[in-house]
Amino acid sequence: MYYIKPVISIGKVDIKSFEQFPIGKEVLIITSKTVSQNYGLPDIFDELRKKSSVHIFNHIRPDAPFEDLDLVLDELKQVSIDTIIAIGGGSTIDAAKALSIAFGDVSYKDVFYGKTPVPTTKIPLIAIPTTAGTGAELSFGAIIYDKDKGKKGGIRGEIIQPNYVFIDANLHNGCPIHLKAEVGFDCLTHAIETYISKKSNPIVRNQSVNCIQVIFQHLTKSCKENSIEDMEKVAIASSLMGINLAFSSTCLPHRIQYVIGPMTGTSHAQGLIAIYKGWLQYLYNEKIDELNQLASDLNMSTEEFLNRVNNLKKELNLDYGILKLGIDLKDIDEIASSVSGNVQADPSYENVESIINILKLAI
Ligand SMILES: [Fe+2]
Known part of the structure; x- marks a missing residue:
């Protein structure tokens, strides 16, 4: 639906x-x-x-x-x-x-x-x-x-x-550049996660693919050149991801961020940026089919897709992991056991160890 x-x-x-x-x-x-x-x-x-x-x-x-x-x-x-x-x-x-x-x-x-x-x-x-x-x-x-x-x-x-x-x-466009970049990354996560989620459907996936293309093509320009045309494209894609969230769901990164955010006093987007470092790598290591399918829909190999996300982070100065948020390695087990909500929607979730592994890869 x-x-x-x-x-x-x-x-x-x-x-x-x-x-x-x-x-x-x-x-x-x-x-x-x-x-x-x-x-x-x-x-x-x-x-x-x-x-x-x-x-x-x-x-x-x-x-x-x-x-x-x-x-x-x-x-x-x-x-x-x-x-x-x-x-x-x-x-x-x-x-x-x-x-x-x-x-x-x-x-x-x-x-x-x-x-x-x-x-x-x-x-x-x-x-x-x-x-x-x-x-x-x-x-x-x-x-x-x-x-x-x-x-x-x-x-x-x-x-x-x-x-x-x-x-x-x-x-x-009145939003400071760094905030624009961080929040734009949140939009990208909605596109990726609503696609990967077990709750996804063909229209959700179609919208996700379109949104990811818009982000890859226009987010950096909207930040660095303050271009209204690029900004409007990103804003429309971002709003439409609100609908995707209604008909699919986010995955483990959002569940984990809800624990990390209040704990570290960092923003939603900052938490996601850090967690993505581990989550995408974990999906890749576990050979999650949905990740390969997403890359294929974008006309890329899975490696190319992961590189593209990493390059985007570099372009926008968003290249960091969870240590930068102030998380200590000894906190990882506690964070993992505090994660709640519908974790099963994430195809990479097996048990609490999955979350521990994601966090270790996100250091
Ligand atoms: Fe979000």
């Missing part, structure tokens, strides 16, 4: 973008400080204020911790929000997705811990990504973080998907 929704607009975001649908009287905007002060957004916010009461929050930190979500819910307890607009990177959009189901009777924490099902209604959400990689704007999950229990995980369900998505490459 595969379908692409919702409405996706490509092009410059301005006040007219918000006139396509009724946003209502009470509008909640979730964004970041940097984003809210730039890109002409204050002018758009002023325009929105002419017709609606606008509540802006720009405090969401990486990983979207519970306490940051609670701050919004506490402050707006008495307000009936009509529309949420999320403008920012993956954590900002994920926070807004979680909030979109959190104003009703259901506790988002109970949903997170599986104590109650995901609600069937939510507040309409407009997602405007400013980084190209997470795919959060189109995926069916919101990755959030319970800092007290040290648990990072997802609220998942189709209802969580934003209702409208605006892709404006000008917003993406």
